[in-house]
Amino acid sequence: MVILNIITLKIKIWIPLIAMALMLLSFGNVKAEEKKIDPLLQEYMEKDPLLKEWLEIIDFYPKRDREWEKKWVGKTIDETNVDQVKDLLPQIAYLAIKSKNWNAYAPVEPATINWRPSKGFIEATKKGMGKVTVESECPYIMRNFVAGMPFPRPGNDPVKIAWNRDRGCYEGDSWSCHTLLFEVYDSKGRGRTVGCDYNRLYWGHRTDLEPKPDLPGNKAGIYRTTGLRVRSPFDIAGLSLLVIKYKDTHKEEDLYLYVPTMRRVRRLSAGQRCDSLAGTDAAWDDCDVYDGEVRQNDYKFIGIQDKLTWYDVHYPYPETADWEGGYFSGLPLQKHPMYVMEANSNIPNFCYSKRIWYIDPVSSRIYNATLYDRKGRLWKEQFSAMTKSMKNPDIPKNIPAAATQVLDWQAQHNSPWHYEPPEEGKVIGPITHYPWDPVVFTPEGIKRMGH
Amino acid sequence: MKSRFIFCLVVLVFISFSMFTVCNVNEAHALSFLEGKLDVKGFMRNDSAWRIRHGSNAQEGLEPWDLVLCRNTFQLEIEYKPTDWLTVFAIPRLVYDASLDLDRSLERRIVSYRRHDFKVEDDIREIYADIFWGKWRARIGKQQIMWGETDLFRMADIVNPLDISWDYLLYSTVSSFEDIRIPLWALDINWASYTGYQWSFEFVWLPGFIEDGFEPHKVAPEGANWALPGTPQFMVDSIRKSEPEDGWENSEFGLRVKGIFRGWETSLFYFYSRTDHPTPLDDVEQRLLGSVNLDPDHGGALIPGVPLYAHPGEYFEYPFTSKIGATFNKYQDSTKFIWRGECVLTIDDPMIDRYVMDRTYERETFQYMLGFDRPTMINFLNPGRSFLLSFQLFQKYIFNFNHHMQDHSPGGCRNDRYQVVATFLINTGYRWDTILPQLLLAYNFTGERGEGCILPQCEFWIGDHWRVGLGAHIMMAHNMREPYFGGFRHNDQLYTWLKYQFD
Numbered sequence: 001m002v003i004l005n006i007i008t009l010k011i012k013i014w015i016p017l018i019a020m021a022l023m024l025l026s027f028g029n030v031k032a033e034e035k036k037i038d039p040l041l042q043e044y045m046e047k048d049p050l051l052k053e054w055l056e057i058i059d060f061y062p063k064r065d066r067e068w069e070k071k072w073v074g075k076t077i078d079e080t081n082v083d084q085v086k087d088l089l090p091q092i093a094y095l096a097i098k099s100k101n102w103n104a105y106a107p108v109e110p111a112t113i114n115w116r117p118s119k120g121f122i123e124a125t126k127k128g129m130g131k132v133t134v135e136s137e138c139p140y141i142m143r144n145f146v147a148g149m150p151f152p153r154p155g156n157d158p159v160k161i162a163w164n165r166d167r168g169c170y171e172g173d174s175w176s177c178h179t180l181l182f183e184v185y186d187s188k189g190r191g192r193t194v195g196c197d198y199n200r201l202y203w204g205h206r207t208d209l210e211p212k213p214d215l216p217g218n219k220a221g222i223y224r225t226t227g228l229r230v231r232s233p234f235d236i237a238g239l240s241l242l243v244i245k246y247k248d249t250h251k252e253e254d255l256y257l258y259v260p261t262m263r264r265v266r267r268l269s270a271g272q273r274c275d276s277l278a279g280t281d282a283a284w285d286d287c288d289v290y291d292g293e294v295r296q297n298d299y300k301f302i303g304i305q306d307k308l309t310w311y312d313v314h315y316p317y318p319e320t321a322d323w324e325g326g327y328f329s330g331l332p333l334q335k336h337p338m339y340v341m342e343a344n345s346n347i348p349n350f351c352y353s354k355r356i357w358y359i360d361p362v363s364s365r366i367y368n369a370t371l372y373d374r375k376g377r378l379w380k381e382q383f384s385a386m387t388k389s390m391k392n393p394d395i396p397k398n399i400p401a402a403a404t405q406v407l408d409w410q411a412q413h414n415s416p417w418h419y420e421p422p423e424e425g426k427v428i429g430p431i432t433h434y435p436w437d438p439v440v441f442t443p444e445g446i447k448r449m450g451h
Numbered sequence: 452m453k454s455r456f457i458f459c460l461v462v463l464v465f466i467s468f469s470m471f472t473v474c475n476v477n478e479a480h481a482l483s484f485l486e487g488k489l490d491v492k493g494f495m496r497n498d499s500a501w502r503i504r505h506g507s508n509a510q511e512g513l514e515p516w517d518l519v520l521c522r523n524t525f526q527l528e529i530e531y532k533p534t535d536w537l538t539v540f541a542i543p544r545l546v547y548d549a550s551l552d553l554d555r556s557l558e559r560r561i562v563s564y565r566r567h568d569f570k571v572e573d574d575i576r577e578i579y580a581d582i583f584w585g586k587w588r589a590r591i592g593k594q595q596i597m598w599g600e601t602d603l604f605r606m607a608d609i610v611n612p613l614d615i616s617w618d619y620l621l622y623s624t625v626s627s628f629e630d631i632r633i634p635l636w637a638l639d640i641n642w643a644s645y646t647g648y649q650w651s652f653e654f655v656w657l658p659g660f661i662e663d664g665f666e667p668h669k670v671a672p673e674g675a676n677w678a679l680p681g682t683p684q685f686m687v688d689s690i691r692k693s694e695p696e697d698g699w700e701n702s703e704f705g706l707r708v709k710g711i712f713r714g715w716e717t718s719l720f721y722f723y724s725r726t727d728h729p730t731p732l733d734d735v736e737q738r739l740l741g742s743v744n745l746d747p748d749h750g751g752a753l754i755p756g757v758p759l760y761a762h763p764g765e766y767f768e769y770p771f772t773s774k775i776g777a778t779f780n781k782y783q784d785s786t787k788f789i790w791r792g793e794c795v796l797t798i799d800d801p802m803i804d805r806y807v808m809d810r811t812y813e814r815e816t817f818q819y820m821l822g823f824d825r826p827t828m829i830n831f832l833n834p835g836r837s838f839l840l841s842f843q844l845f846q847k848y849i850f851n852f853n854h855h856m857q858d859h860s861p862g863g864c865r866n867d868r869y870q871v872v873a874t875f876l877i878n879t880g881y882r883w884d885t886i887l888p889q890l891l892l893a894y895n896f897t898g899e900r901g902e903g904c905i906l907p908q909c910e911f912w913i914g915d916h917w918r919v920g921l922g923a924h925i926m927m928a929h930n931m932r933e934p935y936f937g938g939f940r941h942n943d944q945l946y947t948w949l950k951y952q953f954d
Contacts, residue, residue, distance in 0.1 A: 184883055192885075192912070192914050192915045193915055220649075220711075231954070232492075232915070232954040233915040233916070233952060233954060234492050234493070234494055234528075234952035234953065234954045235494075235918060235950075235952055237492060237954055252782070252784040254714070254782060255782075260629070261627040261629045262597070262602075262627060262628065262629065263595055263596075263597035263628075263629060264597045264598075264599070264600075266824075267716065267780045267782055267789045267791075267824075268789070268824075269782060269787045269788070269789050269824065269825060269826050270782070270784070270787065271787030271825070271826045271827075271837070272826040272837055274828070274836070274837065275826065275836050275837050275880075276835075276836060276880065276883055276884055279880075279883045279884040279885065279912075280883065281883070349828065351835075413883065438645040439586060439643050439644075439645040441645070442643060442645050442649045442651075443649070443711070443716065444641070444643040444649065444651040444709065445643060445645070448581075448583075448588050448641060448643070451528075451530075451540055451577075
């Protein structure tokens with residue numbers, strides 16, 4: 001009897017142990033299955049050890065849908081076939097193509113990965129792994145973040161994904177874009193253009209260029225400064241906007257505007273974020289797709305879904321590019337897995353009630369945003385692409401918004417942003433040395449640059 | 452009928468000329484030379500204004516719908532940047548005011564020798580070089596220097612005098628101070644830090660011996676639409692004639708220190724300069740009486756309607772004063788307000804006597820402004836864009852005041868120990884900021900019965916090159932003794948502008 005009891009007990013102990021072992025084994029198989037890396041991605045990783053290291057850190061290996069690509073690559077999505085890819089497109093893109101109003105069409109390209117982080121960014125991310133936390137009571141407060149991507153493995157946590165996009169969306173420590181053109185078209189093709197210089201300097205959370213992680217003496221705790229100087233048309237030429245963001249994300253950003261007709265710098269209120277940016281369909285809040293703070297939204301993770309985006313648009317623009325040609329401007333779409341997230345504004349009376357974002361799990365960039373008005377009606381959509389600089393291959397620069405397009409569906413109005421056809425190396429470029437006239441990024445500096 | 456025809460002709464010529472000369476320049480940066488180092492941009496513009504009331508006093512004889520302004524401006528802005536550390540900038544400007552040629556009665560009101568000066572302006576308005584060296588920047592040349600936080604009324608913006616000869620109020624709405632400040636030769640050295648709390652330091656020196664040397668405010672000739680009340684032509688001429696000789700002794704200088712601390716942007720400044728308005732000399736009555744004669748060919752009318760004439764002469768002086776001031780602005784996150792403020796203490800501010808011409812006073816005056824800007828959504832008026840609401844309250848206090856005193860307010864008629872003026876501005880944009888309405892109100896609470904003005908306007912943007920606008924000046928003053936608007940209480944007018952710009 002005693003022996004029987006012992007045998008029974010042993011069986012009772014062993015059964016769960018065996019079950020657990022079987023489960024672990026099966027999970028391992030699943031993970032091994034998931035890690036079956038696409039041969040093209042494998043090729044990219046072999047060519048680019050930094051990309052390989054990065055994908056290992058984030059533990060995410062985007063898959064390529066070969067069957068789908070066999071069917072679609074080389075074709076153009078237009079009103080005749082858009083229904084077949086309805087689920088892969090954001091809502092307004094589908095409606096625009098379907099309605100024929102916007103001469104909207106898009107060629108399809110095979111999926112590529114042209115983005116890569118720098119060595120410094122990878123090291124900074126590795127250093128911070130496991131150390132960066134968010135407050136359990138309030139996830140909008142982040143602790144112990146120094147530089148790099150705060151949460152390289154965010155799982156399905158939408159707030160961590162939002163933090164990654166906010167602080168870990170790598171674009172170098174500084175960059176300069178000249179002759180950025182904002183254009184505005186109505187559905188009849190009547191338009192106007194605003195030409196700008198667009199510069200950015202990171203004062204904190206720097207990863208590549210000495211001094212890092214902060215510029216010396218950054219007592220004010222500045223995270224980054226962005227300068228936008230209008231070059232044309234004449235009556236607003238010389239307007240210089242300076243946006244100062246702070247490392248403390250609960251500190252409201254400072255905005256200054258040099259007004260040439262007044263010859264002085266006016267301080268602006270961050271309450272103007274819903275106003276049109278340079279008369280385009282985008283609001284100030286739509287800079288870099290989303291220019292607000294993490295804390296200003298409540299988030300909902302919808303899932304990882306394959307989506308069509310401007311994933312790899314860069315200089316030189318493809319021959320199909322046609323900025324006056326309507327929505328998509330002839331730029332190619334690629335199919336990639338994206339985090340699909342909902343961001344509901346928690347600011348009372350804010351112009352947008354909800355945003356749907358497609359965020360790339362590799363770069364944490366938002367490639368597409370669909371925006372809803374206060375009444376929850378479909379309002380705008382923003383496609384965004386990024387580019388790599390053409391010089392300084394040692395320091396990869398993933399400049400955001402090499403091309404961006406905002407379509408206001410309610411007003412039937414369209415604003416593409418892009419750069420003038422560049423003279424090589426002169427239009428977009430990283431700033432590879434310090435100091436790079438940081439004085440330009442002060443209120444006094446924007447006054448100096450004006451007349 | 453004839454004048455309307457000529458007006459239409461001028462406008463047509465303006466449009467045709469702009470089309471023919473610059474229609475090919477419709478691409479961004481089309482006028483760029485020397486591998487992009489030389490940029491040329493500019494505009495052609497017509498500003499026209501019609502009175503809507505009969506004139507009074509200084510403007511007596513002007514009728515409703517008289518065209519009192521038809522100013523055609525051709526302006527270029529040339530920037531040459533040969534290196535990273537040097538930029539040269541110039542603004543040549545050519546102005547022709549056709550109103551005198553279109554309305555002969557208006558022309559006859561202005562003395563013949565001032566007509567050309569009133570009608571035509573052709574000069575290099577600004578020309579200077581910027582030299583950058585690390586944290587330093589030096590700007591050398593003929594330039595405008597702007598300090599301060601206020602809009603519409605000037606307190607810390609004291610470096611350049613104003614040209615109020617062609618309009619007294621347009622600057623506050625259409626043209627802005629940029630178009631009516633008189634640029635001066637100056638050296639402006641600026642140092643700025645760029646990390647931590649930002650500091651900047653500025654030193655300004657106006658040598659006073661180059662070109663026109665010292666320049667006071669420029670006022671309209673007698674008989675013009677914006678002529679100063681009670682100022683006969685020989686006095687207007689005397690204002691110029693009394694300017695001091697060019698020389699080192701006219702040197703003016705200023706210092707400014709600016710810093711940003713915990714979101715407070717603050718500055719302290721000091722400026723030592725001559726006053727930009729004239730003060731009668733101690734012996735002005737003797738000088739004046741010495742020039743009085745009965746011959747209309749020798750001098751201007753002393754008093755309208757009385758056959759006594761006086762020569763323009765050196766009746767005035769421009770004494771030095773010291774101004775010490777401070778400014779601040781602060782963004783308040785919780786309310787989305789930008790708070791702004793400014794104060795100035797003027798040492799030895801000259802005052803004239805209301806009754807005795809050769810009696811003057813020197814008093815300390817203290818002025819301050821408190822105001823705010825706030826973007827505000829007013830959904831039922833514009834659901835897509837905020838309205839900018841901007842409010843300013845100005846107060847001036849004269850120490851040791853007596854009731855005989857009169858300061859140099861443009862209406863120049865009465866004064867109070869206190870002056871309290873408020874302004875309110877509201878503007879927004881419709882249709883992607885291509886329709887830009889604005890309303891400006893200014894009110895002086897310390898006039899005899901209160902006085903003010905209402906300035907509504909709207910500008911329309913047509914593509915990248917054309918701008919059209921219209922607006923009105925509605926004056927609210929009961930008698931000419933009100934200090935700011937009293938002298939111009941009947942100068943209600945409608946105005947329009949048409950602009951072609953290229954870059």
